[in-house]
Amino acid sequence: MNHTAEARLPAQAPEFQRSALGGPLLSRRSALAAGISTLGASWLLSACGTGGAASGQQSNPVAVPGEVRQGGTLRMARPPASDAESLDPASSLSAYEYLGALYSRLVKQAEDGTVLPDLATSWTGSADSMTWTFKLREGVTFHDGKSFTSADAAYTVRHILDPATKSPQAGVLAPFLKASGITTPDKQTVVMKLASPNAEFVSLLMSYNCYVIPDGSASTIAKTGIGTGPFSLVSFTPAGKGSVKANPSYFGGRPKLDTIELTAIADVQARVNALLAGQVDLVAQTNLDLAASKTVAASSTATTATVKNAQWYVLPMLTTAAPFDDAEVRAAFKVAYEPQAVLDLAINGRGTVANNNPVTPKDANYLDYKLTPDPEKARAVLQKAGILAAGQELFTSSYDPVLTPMSLAYQSSAKAAGLDIKIKTASADSYYTDVWIKKPFCASYWYTGRPIDQLLNQVFRAGSSYNETGWSNPQFASILDAARKTADAAKRRQHYQDAQKLLVDDSGSIVPFFADRTIGLSKEVRNYAEFGFEFDYLNIGLKA
Amino acid sequence: MLASVIARRAAFALLTIWLASLLVFVALQALPGNLATQLLGRDATPEAVAQLEQQLHLDRPAWQRYLDWLGGAVTGDFGTSLVSQQPILSAAGLALRNTGLLALVVVVVGVTLSLVLGVVAGLTRDRWPDLGISGVSLIGMSVPEFTVSTVLVLVFAIRLQWFPAVVTDGSDATVGTLLEAIWLPAASLVVVMAAYIVRMMRTSMIDVMASDYVSMARIRGLTSVRVVLRHALPNALLPTLNVIAINVAWLVGGVVVVESIFNYPGIGTLMLQSVRNRDVPMLQFIAVLGALTFVVCNLLADLAAISLNPRLRTPGRAG
Numbered sequence: 001m002n003h004t005a006e007a008r009l010p011a012q013a014p015e016f017q018r019s020a021l022g023g024p025l026l027s028r029r030s031a032l033a034a035g036i037s038t039l040g041a042s043w044l045l046s047a048c049g050t051g052g053a054a055s056g057q058q059s060n061p062v063a064v065p066g067e068v069r070q071g072g073t074l075r076m077a078r079p080p081a082s083d084a085e086s087l088d089p090a091s092s093l094s095a096y097e098y099l100g101a102l103y104s105r106l107v108k109q110a111e112d113g114t115v116l117p118d119l120a121t122s123w124t125g126s127a128d129s130m131t132w133t134f135k136l137r138e139g140v141t142f143h144d145g146k147s148f149t150s151a152d153a154a155y156t157v158r159h160i161l162d163p164a165t166k167s168p169q170a171g172v173l174a175p176f177l178k179a180s181g182i183t184t185p186d187k188q189t190v191v192m193k194l195a196s197p198n199a200e201f202v203s204l205l206m207s208y209n210c211y212v213i214p215d216g217s218a219s220t221i222a223k224t225g226i227g228t229g230p231f232s233l234v235s236f237t238p239a240g241k242g243s244v245k246a247n248p249s250y251f252g253g254r255p256k257l258d259t260i261e262l263t264a265i266a267d268v269q270a271r272v273n274a275l276l277a278g279q280v281d282l283v284a285q286t287n288l289d290l291a292a293s294k295t296v297a298a299s300s301t302a303t304t305a306t307v308k309n310a311q312w313y314v315l316p317m318l319t320t321a322a323p324f325d326d327a328e329v330r331a332a333f334k335v336a337y338e339p340q341a342v343l344d345l346a347i348n349g350r351g352t353v354a355n356n357n358p359v360t361p362k363d364a365n366y367l368d369y370k371l372t373p374d375p376e377k378a379r380a381v382l383q384k385a386g387i388l389a390a391g392q393e394l395f396t397s398s399y400d401p402v403l404t405p406m407s408l409a410y411q412s413s414a415k416a417a418g419l420d421i422k423i424k425t426a427s428a429d430s431y432y433t434d435v436w437i438k439k440p441f442c443a444s445y446w447y448t449g450r451p452i453d454q455l456l457n458q459v460f461r462a463g464s465s466y467n468e469t470g471w472s473n474p475q476f477a478s479i480l481d482a483a484r485k486t487a488d489a490a491k492r493r494q495h496y497q498d499a500q501k502l503l504v505d506d507s508g509s510i511v512p513f514f515a516d517r518t519i520g521l522s523k524e525v526r527n528y529a530e531f532g533f534e535f536d537y538l539n540i541g542l543k544a
Numbered sequence: 545m546l547a548s549v550i551a552r553r554a555a556f557a558l559l560t561i562w563l564a565s566l567l568v569f570v571a572l573q574a575l576p577g578n579l580a581t582q583l584l585g586r587d588a589t590p591e592a593v594a595q596l597e598q599q600l601h602l603d604r605p606a607w608q609r610y611l612d613w614l615g616g617a618v619t620g621d622f623g624t625s626l627v628s629q630q631p632i633l634s635a636a637g638l639a640l641r642n643t644g645l646l647a648l649v650v651v652v653v654g655v656t657l658s659l660v661l662g663v664v665a666g667l668t669r670d671r672w673p674d675l676g677i678s679g680v681s682l683i684g685m686s687v688p689e690f691t692v693s694t695v696l697v698l699v700f701a702i703r704l705q706w707f708p709a710v711v712t713d714g715s716d717a718t719v720g721t722l723l724e725a726i727w728l729p730a731a732s733l734v735v736v737m738a739a740y741i742v743r744m745m746r747t748s749m750i751d752v753m754a755s756d757y758v759s760m761a762r763i764r765g766l767t768s769v770r771v772v773l774r775h776a777l778p779n780a781l782l783p784t785l786n787v788i789a790i791n792v793a794w795l796v797g798g799v800v801v802v803e804s805i806f807n808y809p810g811i812g813t814l815m816l817q818s819v820r821n822r823d824v825p826m827l828q829f830i831a832v833l834g835a836l837t838f839v840v841c842n843l844l845a846d847l848a849a850i851s852l853n854p855r856l857r858t859p860g861r862a863g
Contacts, residue, residue, distance in 0.1 A: 240714015277701040277709035
């Protein structure tokens with residue numbers, strides 16, 4: 001009998017695991033992790049004929065905005081965060097795709113990582129970067145008709161800080177800000193007084209947990225979804241169907257679309273099938289693997305679009321354990337391989353070489369610095385350390401479809417240095433509890449889109465629970481602190497670049513590449529634009 | 545005699561369900577890691593872990609927790625879903641209804657169709673209707689349901705666009721909406737399930753048609769239709785009943801795969817979500833429900849066999 005249920009059980013870790021870096025991030029991680037079942041995809045592929053080479057780039061509607069019709073309904077398939085999904089932006093179980101449509105933040109992110117105004121029209125920091133004053137947009141109303149004032153802005157941040165909310169962003173903001181530090185001198189001004197200086201504080205409010213909700217709405221916001229965003233809520237069912245309609249009084253102008261219908265589909269292949277069958281127009285937060293993207297691109301009604309450098313992939317070396325407690329060994333592992341070769345082999349070149357630096361090249365603070373691959377030098381160091389003879393275990397899992405290809409590609413590339421990598425595949429289910437930060441060497445990944453202050457402090461600084469390599473470098477910490485105290489942006493940039501150089505030289509993180517995300521959408525869709533945690537709901541529309 | 549047979553079967557069924565519930569409980573205890581830390585994530589404070597452990601009664605010995613659960617379960621209280629914080633039965637209610645609807649369609653269409661096909665194949669042994677039916681059912685038997693589903697989606701949802709590829713509604717979908725989208729998932733299950741029933745029905749029809757009493761009935765001049773329907777079919781059904789029962793019970797596993805592929809908001813989808821969310825009480829309920837379905841199907845098959853078999857049916861003449 002065909003009792004094959006086990007074969008298709010998506011091996012996914014609990015949503016909650018790494019949620020402090022962003023709730024839906026996790027569920028989207030799981031969604032991206034599942035990939036497309038090879039069998040299903042190849043069936044579709046052979047049946048649809050070959051659609052030529054990876055056509056993501058050629059037919060990318062991001063590049064071809066085209067003529068857009070005013071009005072229409074976009075049907076979007078999305079991965080559910082959980083059966084207990086909520087519209088509370090601060091929650092770790094928020095239904096991510098609704099947030100950007102329903103709400104606005106005080107500030108939003110530009111593609112180079114810098115801060116743009118949204119509900120806050122301007123902000124100023126005191127000379128010591130301890131007090132931040134936000135001037136708020138006037139004449140903005142919530143979907144229920146109430147005016148937006150500083151009370152709502154203050155309430156939103158207090159709601160995030162409230163331990164009862166269990167917001168992933170609380171851990172990011174709480175070290176600087178107490179609820180009592182937020183004051184509202186008048187209706188259009190909110191002041192946040194920090195406990196310690198942070199010149200980059202405003203960037204922490206770009207998070208998708210920081211969407212502004214009405215004053216006093218903590219107990220109702222999960223269902224009402226009342227915000228100031230381009231769309232207002234029509235209906236919402238956790239892990240089910242829902243829809244939003246254009247908000248004609250949105251301060252940024254009227255959206256192109258009239259309605260967006262959102263459908264939760266847990267299985268990745270089912271999401272793609274829905275697109276191919278014309279039941280949905282856009283498959284959100286779903287990274288199509290090569291076979292699936294070819295299938296979609298070959299279809300007569302659907303196509304693919306690329307989100308550049310959507311994730312960064314990493315082989316964390318635990319610096320607290322042998323052999324990676326030796327900085328020379330870490331450096332040797334970093335020069336033992338060729339990043340371009342790993343990028344090409346692991347993901348067919350669908351990404352950008354990272355050269356062991358997790359900061360994206362588009363970021364305003366990016367430092368173009370790399371260690372030149374030198375297998376011979378690596379060989380000498382590894383020989384001395386006795387690693388050439390012993391080999392090194394590298395743990396991977398099917399948690400994400402790229403982890404194992406990346407591990408194999410590193411193994412293959414590092415052979416040039418005589419390095420014998422022994423790949424161990426661990427259960428995806430408990431990978432992030434039993435292997436990550438436990439085993440000396442494993443494969444992992446993160447979403448890009450975190451502001452640089454948050455990225456460096458959270459993932460690389462000693463003391464952070466997300467410091468996956470246990471790297472503890474006092475100089476690195478003092479550079480980051482100096483950056484936080486530096487009000488001048490150009491000087492701060494210098495600090496962040498110093499930090500990147502130190503990170504590339506000494507940290508435990510082998511970062512071979514950034515991977516693009518390929519998503520599927522109908523050929524009718526125009527102006528799809530997405531990067532990091534930003535999605536353009538205002539301009540996306542349908543073909544005229 | 546009959547009553548004691550039924551009583552014995554029913555007692556065995558209860559024993560099986562109880563053992564299954566015990567096994568499921570033990571298996572869920574063996575899940576890696578402390579449940580409370582799994583649920584709360586890495587950032588959990590010790591106080592939060594302790595609080596959740598108390599809430600889940602993890603601070604009590606496992607046998608005691610099992611007895612508590614068993615005590616609740618026999619009175620219909622399966623605990624509280626960790627995700628929705630609702631009683632299990634109401635949290636699973638709509639999913640149960642949806643899977644029930646799917647099962648109903650599959651069983652009614654699938655069993656009827658496969659019995660008819662089996663009889664036709666048996667009566668036309670080695671001629672083209674038999675060869676066609678047997679060939680197709682062999683293929684259906686060999687191909688896993690996710691492949692069947694994928695092919696059905698490709699042909700009927702993507703190419704011809706006769707049916708939707710997925711259900712776009714959640715578990716609160718109306719029956720009407722579900723009935724529009726139910727045909728491909730139902731067909732996937734029917735194809736895989738029907739194969740076994742067709743094969744069994746065909747074999748047993750051939751056996752029965754070759755038996756003395758069928759020859760006798762023919763000699764007595766009864767019409768072919770009457771011979772098949774009145775004399776051959778009831779006897780040919782007997783060995784097939786168990787195969788039907790096993791296949792209907794197998795649906796419990798099959799729906800998990802098929803519901804996931806079609807985003808059908810039933811108990812299989814709920815189970816996958818519960819695995820992902822570590823909703824242990826819900827998982828335990830679904831697993832026991834699966835065992836219950838399996839046992840009840842087999843029990844019904846036994847009872848049907850008894851009612852169809854004159855030797856088991858008539859007291860005093862058994863053996």
